[in-house]
Protein backbone atom coordinates (compact mmCIF):
# COMPACT_ATOMS: atom_id res chain seq x y z
CA UNK A 1 0.00 0.00 0.00
CA UNK A 2 0.89 3.65 -0.23
CA UNK A 3 1.74 5.90 2.75
CA UNK A 4 -0.93 8.26 4.15
CA UNK A 5 1.54 11.11 4.35
CA UNK A 6 4.76 12.08 2.58
CA UNK A 7 7.30 14.60 3.85
CA UNK A 8 8.69 16.65 0.99
CA UNK A 9 12.32 17.74 1.37
CA UNK A 10 12.39 20.91 -0.74
CA UNK A 11 15.75 21.47 -2.44
CA UNK A 12 14.96 24.34 -4.85
CA UNK A 13 16.98 26.96 -3.03
CA UNK A 14 20.05 24.71 -2.94
CA UNK A 15 20.06 22.05 -5.66
CA UNK A 16 17.78 24.20 -7.81
CA UNK A 17 19.88 27.33 -7.71
CA UNK A 18 23.41 25.94 -7.34
CA UNK A 19 24.01 25.62 -11.11
CA UNK A 20 22.34 28.89 -12.01
CA UNK A 21 24.91 30.92 -13.98
CA UNK A 22 23.69 34.42 -13.14
CA UNK A 23 24.03 35.30 -9.46
CA UNK A 24 20.64 35.35 -7.79
CA UNK A 25 20.50 38.18 -5.24
CA UNK A 26 20.57 37.01 -1.63
CA UNK A 27 17.27 38.83 -0.92
CA UNK A 28 15.57 36.93 -3.76
CA UNK A 29 16.80 33.63 -2.32
CA UNK A 30 15.53 34.63 1.12
CA UNK A 31 12.10 35.56 -0.28
CA UNK A 32 12.02 32.26 -2.18
CA UNK A 33 12.64 30.31 1.05
CA UNK A 34 10.03 32.36 2.93
CA UNK A 35 7.47 31.69 0.19
CA UNK A 36 8.27 27.96 0.19
CA UNK A 37 7.66 27.84 3.94
CA UNK A 38 4.43 29.84 3.52
CA UNK A 39 3.29 27.28 0.93
CA UNK A 40 3.44 24.60 3.62
CA UNK A 41 6.79 22.96 2.99
CA UNK A 42 8.23 21.91 6.33
CA UNK A 43 11.78 21.03 5.22
CA UNK A 44 13.41 23.69 3.06
CA UNK A 45 17.07 23.10 2.26
CA UNK A 46 18.57 26.58 2.43
CA UNK A 47 22.12 26.61 1.08
CA UNK A 48 25.56 24.96 1.19
CA UNK A 49 28.63 25.78 3.23
CA UNK A 50 31.00 24.53 0.55
CA UNK A 51 34.04 26.15 -0.98
CA UNK A 52 32.79 29.34 -2.70
CA UNK A 53 34.94 28.65 -5.77
CA UNK A 54 33.29 25.27 -6.23
CA UNK A 55 29.72 26.65 -6.06
CA UNK A 56 29.87 30.43 -6.58
CA UNK A 57 26.08 30.78 -6.56
CA UNK A 58 25.95 29.75 -2.90
CA UNK A 59 28.91 31.86 -1.76
CA UNK A 60 26.43 34.12 0.09
CA UNK A 61 25.48 31.42 2.62
CA UNK A 62 26.64 33.58 5.57
CA UNK A 63 24.39 36.45 4.48
CA UNK A 64 21.43 34.28 3.48
CA UNK A 65 21.07 31.98 6.45
CA UNK A 66 20.31 34.70 9.04
CA UNK A 67 17.54 36.04 6.74
CA UNK A 68 15.65 32.73 6.99
CA UNK A 69 16.82 31.29 10.31
CA UNK A 70 13.69 32.34 12.22
CA UNK A 71 11.28 30.50 9.93
CA UNK A 72 9.34 27.76 11.74
CA UNK A 73 10.58 25.04 9.36
CA UNK A 74 13.58 22.74 9.19
CA UNK A 75 16.39 24.42 7.23
CA UNK A 76 19.03 21.83 6.37
CA UNK A 77 22.32 22.99 4.87
CA UNK A 78 25.06 21.07 3.06
CA UNK A 79 28.45 20.76 4.77
CA UNK A 80 31.22 18.75 3.07
CA UNK A 81 33.83 19.01 5.80
CA UNK A 82 34.61 20.44 9.23
CA UNK A 83 35.27 23.88 7.77
CA UNK A 84 31.72 23.85 6.38
CA UNK A 85 30.31 22.55 9.65
CA UNK A 86 32.05 25.35 11.60
CA UNK A 87 30.47 27.93 9.28
CA UNK A 88 27.01 26.36 9.62
CA UNK A 89 27.14 25.95 13.39
CA UNK A 90 28.36 29.52 13.84
CA UNK A 91 25.06 30.66 12.32
CA UNK A 92 22.95 28.34 14.44
CA UNK A 93 22.12 25.73 11.81
CA UNK A 94 20.63 22.63 13.43
CA UNK A 95 20.26 20.39 10.40
CA UNK A 96 23.20 19.51 8.24
CA UNK A 97 23.82 17.17 5.35
CA UNK A 98 26.99 15.53 4.13
CA UNK A 99 27.09 14.30 0.53
CA UNK A 100 28.79 11.10 -0.51
CA UNK A 101 29.07 9.37 -3.86
CA UNK A 102 28.49 5.77 -4.87
CA UNK A 103 31.08 6.14 -7.62
CA UNK A 104 34.76 7.07 -7.63
CA UNK A 105 34.41 9.36 -10.65
CA UNK A 106 31.84 11.61 -9.03
CA UNK A 107 33.58 11.58 -5.65
CA UNK A 108 36.63 12.95 -7.42
CA UNK A 109 34.69 15.50 -9.49
CA UNK A 110 32.48 16.76 -6.66
CA UNK A 111 34.70 16.46 -3.60
CA UNK A 112 38.25 16.03 -4.90
CA UNK A 113 38.41 12.78 -2.92
CA UNK A 114 38.07 9.02 -3.40
CA UNK A 115 34.81 7.53 -2.07
CA UNK A 116 36.57 6.38 1.09
CA UNK A 117 38.50 9.64 1.56
CA UNK A 118 35.18 11.48 1.37
CA UNK A 119 33.64 9.15 3.96
CA UNK A 120 36.65 9.76 6.21
CA UNK A 121 36.13 13.51 5.73
CA UNK A 122 32.46 13.18 6.78
CA UNK A 123 33.03 11.09 9.88
CA UNK A 124 34.14 13.92 12.19
CA UNK A 125 31.52 16.20 10.62
CA UNK A 126 28.67 13.86 11.57
CA UNK A 127 30.14 13.12 15.01
CA UNK A 128 30.66 16.79 15.85
CA UNK A 129 27.29 17.84 14.44
CA UNK A 130 25.59 15.36 16.75
CA UNK A 131 27.79 16.22 19.74
CA UNK A 132 27.07 19.93 19.22
CA UNK A 133 23.32 19.45 19.14
CA UNK A 134 22.32 19.04 15.49
CA UNK A 135 18.70 17.89 15.41
CA UNK A 136 19.27 15.79 12.36
CA UNK A 137 22.07 14.74 10.04
CA UNK A 138 21.29 13.72 6.49
CA UNK A 139 23.62 11.76 4.27
CA UNK A 140 23.19 12.26 0.55
CA UNK A 141 24.38 9.57 -1.78
CA UNK A 142 24.91 10.58 -5.40
CA UNK A 143 25.04 8.43 -8.54
CA UNK A 144 22.95 5.62 -7.04
CA UNK A 145 21.72 4.38 -10.42
CA UNK A 146 23.96 5.64 -13.21
CA UNK A 147 27.10 7.70 -13.51
CA UNK A 148 28.12 9.80 -16.55
CA UNK A 149 31.63 8.36 -16.57
CA UNK A 150 31.04 4.84 -15.24
CA UNK A 151 27.60 3.91 -16.63
CA UNK A 152 25.17 1.78 -14.61
CA UNK A 153 26.04 1.63 -10.91
CA UNK A 154 25.92 -1.77 -9.15
CA UNK A 155 23.58 -1.81 -6.13
CA UNK A 156 26.38 -3.30 -4.03
CA UNK A 157 28.35 -0.03 -4.28
CA UNK A 158 25.33 1.92 -3.07
CA UNK A 159 24.68 -0.50 -0.22
CA UNK A 160 28.28 -0.22 0.98
CA UNK A 161 28.25 3.58 1.15
CA UNK A 162 24.76 3.68 2.70
CA UNK A 163 25.89 1.41 5.50
CA UNK A 164 28.99 3.53 6.08
CA UNK A 165 26.87 6.68 6.35
CA UNK A 166 24.45 5.01 8.77
CA UNK A 167 27.33 3.60 10.82
CA UNK A 168 28.85 7.05 11.25
CA UNK A 169 25.52 8.33 12.59
CA UNK A 170 23.49 9.77 9.72
CA UNK A 171 19.78 9.78 10.62
CA UNK A 172 18.48 9.96 7.06
CA UNK A 173 19.89 8.86 3.71
CA UNK A 174 18.88 10.46 0.42
CA UNK A 175 19.36 8.20 -2.60
CA UNK A 176 20.30 10.44 -5.50
CA UNK A 177 19.74 9.81 -9.18
CA UNK A 178 22.02 12.73 -9.92
CA UNK A 179 21.75 12.52 -13.71
CA UNK A 180 18.15 11.30 -13.88
CA UNK A 181 18.72 8.03 -15.72
CA UNK A 182 16.94 5.62 -13.36
CA UNK A 183 13.77 3.75 -14.27
CA UNK A 184 11.25 2.26 -11.80
CA UNK A 185 12.52 -1.33 -11.98
CA UNK A 186 15.98 -0.14 -10.91
CA UNK A 187 14.46 1.81 -8.03
CA UNK A 188 12.63 -1.26 -6.73
CA UNK A 189 15.75 -3.39 -7.17
CA UNK A 190 17.95 -0.96 -5.23
CA UNK A 191 15.42 -0.55 -2.42
CA UNK A 192 15.12 -4.34 -2.19
CA UNK A 193 18.91 -4.69 -2.00
CA UNK A 194 19.09 -2.03 0.72
CA UNK A 195 16.30 -3.74 2.68
CA UNK A 196 18.08 -7.10 2.43
CA UNK A 197 21.23 -5.42 3.74
CA UNK A 198 19.33 -4.21 6.81
CA UNK A 199 18.99 -0.53 5.88
CA UNK A 200 15.73 0.67 7.50
CA UNK A 201 13.25 2.04 4.94
CA UNK A 202 12.15 4.77 7.41
CA UNK A 203 15.62 6.29 7.10
CA UNK A 204 15.44 6.55 3.30
CA UNK A 205 14.58 9.49 1.09
CA UNK A 206 14.62 9.48 -2.70
CA UNK A 207 16.15 12.28 -4.78
CA UNK A 208 15.30 12.12 -8.46
CA UNK A 209 16.38 14.40 -11.25
CA UNK A 210 13.97 14.45 -14.17
CA UNK A 211 16.34 14.29 -17.15
CA UNK A 212 14.49 11.44 -18.87
CA UNK A 213 11.03 12.23 -17.47
CA UNK A 214 11.16 9.26 -15.10
CA UNK A 215 11.21 11.08 -11.75
CA UNK A 216 7.52 10.69 -10.91
CA UNK A 217 7.39 7.05 -11.99
CA UNK A 218 10.49 6.39 -9.91
CA UNK A 219 8.93 8.16 -6.95
CA UNK A 220 5.82 6.01 -7.18
CA UNK A 221 7.99 2.88 -7.18
CA UNK A 222 9.71 4.14 -4.02
CA UNK A 223 6.38 4.95 -2.31
CA UNK A 224 5.14 1.45 -3.10
CA UNK A 225 8.23 0.15 -1.36
CA UNK A 226 7.45 2.20 1.76
CA UNK A 227 9.60 5.32 1.34
CA UNK A 228 7.88 8.42 2.81
CA UNK A 229 10.47 11.17 2.29
CA UNK A 230 10.78 12.63 -1.21
CA UNK A 231 13.17 15.36 -2.37
CA UNK A 232 11.89 17.83 -4.95
CA UNK A 233 12.64 21.29 -6.29
CA UNK A 234 9.99 23.99 -6.68
CA UNK A 235 9.32 24.62 -10.35
CA UNK A 236 11.75 21.84 -11.31
CA UNK A 237 14.67 24.23 -10.91
CA UNK A 238 18.15 22.92 -11.33
CA UNK A 239 20.79 21.76 -13.71
CA UNK A 240 22.03 23.35 -16.85
CA UNK A 241 19.84 23.33 -19.97
CA UNK A 242 22.93 22.60 -22.11
CA UNK A 243 24.30 19.66 -20.11
CA UNK A 244 22.31 16.58 -20.95
CA UNK A 245 23.52 14.81 -17.82
CA UNK A 246 22.33 17.43 -15.35
CA UNK A 247 18.78 18.73 -15.56
CA UNK A 248 16.54 19.86 -12.76
CA UNK A 249 15.09 17.88 -9.90
CA UNK A 250 11.62 16.42 -9.86
CA UNK A 251 9.37 19.50 -9.70
CA UNK A 252 7.69 19.85 -6.31
CA UNK A 253 4.42 20.84 -8.02
CA UNK A 254 4.40 17.70 -10.18
CA UNK A 255 5.05 15.63 -7.06
CA UNK A 256 2.29 17.37 -5.07
CA UNK A 257 -0.20 16.92 -7.93
CA UNK A 258 0.47 13.19 -7.98
CA UNK A 259 0.47 12.76 -4.19
CA UNK A 260 -2.74 14.70 -3.63
CA UNK A 261 -4.35 12.79 -6.49
CA UNK A 262 -3.43 9.58 -4.68
CA UNK A 263 -4.99 10.93 -1.47
CA UNK A 264 -1.56 11.32 0.17
CA UNK A 265 -1.22 14.28 2.54
CA UNK A 266 1.72 16.69 2.10
CA UNK A 267 0.59 19.83 3.92
CA UNK A 268 1.46 21.83 0.80
CA UNK A 269 -0.83 24.50 -0.68
CA UNK A 270 -0.35 23.85 -4.39
CA UNK A 271 -1.72 27.23 -5.48
CA UNK A 272 0.76 29.11 -3.31
CA UNK A 273 3.59 26.90 -4.47
CA UNK A 274 2.77 27.47 -8.16
CA UNK A 275 2.61 31.22 -7.52
CA UNK A 276 6.06 31.00 -5.91
CA UNK A 277 7.54 29.16 -8.88
CA UNK A 278 5.96 31.62 -11.32
CA UNK A 279 7.49 34.47 -9.32
CA UNK A 280 10.89 32.73 -9.30
CA UNK A 281 10.66 32.05 -13.04
CA UNK A 282 10.21 35.79 -13.48
CA UNK A 283 13.34 36.47 -11.44
CA UNK A 284 15.35 33.91 -13.44
CA UNK A 285 13.96 35.09 -16.76
CA UNK A 286 12.69 31.77 -18.10
CA UNK A 287 9.57 29.66 -17.66
CA UNK A 288 9.44 26.76 -15.23
CA UNK A 289 9.89 23.35 -16.86
CA UNK A 290 7.28 21.88 -14.48
CA UNK A 291 4.22 20.59 -16.34
CA UNK A 292 2.03 21.29 -13.30
CA UNK A 293 3.28 24.87 -12.97
CA UNK A 294 2.50 25.42 -16.66
CA UNK A 295 -0.94 23.84 -16.38
CA UNK A 296 -1.89 25.93 -13.36
CA UNK A 297 -0.10 29.09 -14.47
CA UNK A 298 -1.98 32.34 -14.05
CA UNK A 299 -0.67 33.82 -17.28
Ligand code: HMG
Pocket residue numbers: 015018048049050051052054055078080081083084085087099110111112140141142143176177178179207209
Ligand atom coordinates in the same frame (compact mmCIF):
# COMPACT_ATOMS: atom_id res chain seq x y z
P1 HMG B 1 39.51 20.85 -1.88
O1 HMG B 1 39.99 21.76 -2.94
O2 HMG B 1 40.02 19.44 -1.85
O3 HMG B 1 39.65 21.55 -0.46
O4 HMG B 1 37.93 20.81 -2.01
P2 HMG B 1 40.72 21.39 0.69
O5 HMG B 1 40.15 20.57 1.74
O6 HMG B 1 42.03 20.98 0.07
O7 HMG B 1 40.85 22.92 1.15
C1 HMG B 1 41.33 23.92 0.25
C2 HMG B 1 40.96 25.30 0.74
O8 HMG B 1 39.54 25.44 0.72
C3 HMG B 1 41.39 25.61 2.16
O9 HMG B 1 41.74 26.99 2.19
C4 HMG B 1 40.14 25.42 2.96
O10 HMG B 1 40.06 26.21 4.13
C5 HMG B 1 39.08 25.88 1.99
P3 HMG B 1 43.27 27.45 2.25
O11 HMG B 1 43.80 26.79 3.48
O12 HMG B 1 43.87 26.90 0.99
O13 HMG B 1 43.15 28.91 2.29
N1 HMG B 1 37.81 25.21 2.29
C6 HMG B 1 36.64 25.82 2.52
N2 HMG B 1 36.26 27.11 2.51
C7 HMG B 1 34.98 27.36 2.82
N3 HMG B 1 34.06 26.41 3.11
C8 HMG B 1 34.40 25.13 3.11
C9 HMG B 1 35.74 24.79 2.80
N4 HMG B 1 36.38 23.61 2.71
C10 HMG B 1 37.65 23.89 2.41
N5 HMG B 1 33.50 24.19 3.41
C11 HMG B 1 35.77 20.56 -0.97
C12 HMG B 1 37.15 19.98 -1.16
C13 HMG B 1 34.92 19.51 -0.33
C14 HMG B 1 35.88 21.78 -0.07
C15 HMG B 1 35.22 20.97 -2.35
O14 HMG B 1 35.33 19.88 -3.20
C16 HMG B 1 33.81 21.45 -2.31
O15 HMG B 1 33.47 22.49 -1.72
N6 HMG B 1 32.87 20.68 -2.97
C17 HMG B 1 31.46 21.00 -2.96
C18 HMG B 1 30.82 20.54 -4.23
C19 HMG B 1 29.33 20.79 -4.19
O16 HMG B 1 28.84 21.59 -3.40
N7 HMG B 1 28.56 20.10 -5.08
C20 HMG B 1 27.16 20.25 -5.14
C21 HMG B 1 26.43 19.58 -4.02
S1 HMG B 1 26.28 17.83 -4.25
C22 HMG B 1 24.87 17.63 -5.23
O17 HMG B 1 24.38 18.58 -5.78
C23 HMG B 1 24.24 16.28 -5.33
C24 HMG B 1 22.94 16.17 -4.52
O18 HMG B 1 21.96 17.10 -4.96
C25 HMG B 1 22.37 14.74 -4.63
C26 HMG B 1 22.30 14.23 -6.07
O19 HMG B 1 21.55 14.82 -6.92
O20 HMG B 1 23.01 13.26 -6.36
C27 HMG B 1 23.21 16.44 -3.03
Ligand code: MG
Pocket residue numbers: 015176178207249
Ligand atom coordinates in the same frame (compact mmCIF):
# COMPACT_ATOMS: atom_id res chain seq x y z
MG1 MG C 1 20.67 16.71 -6.69
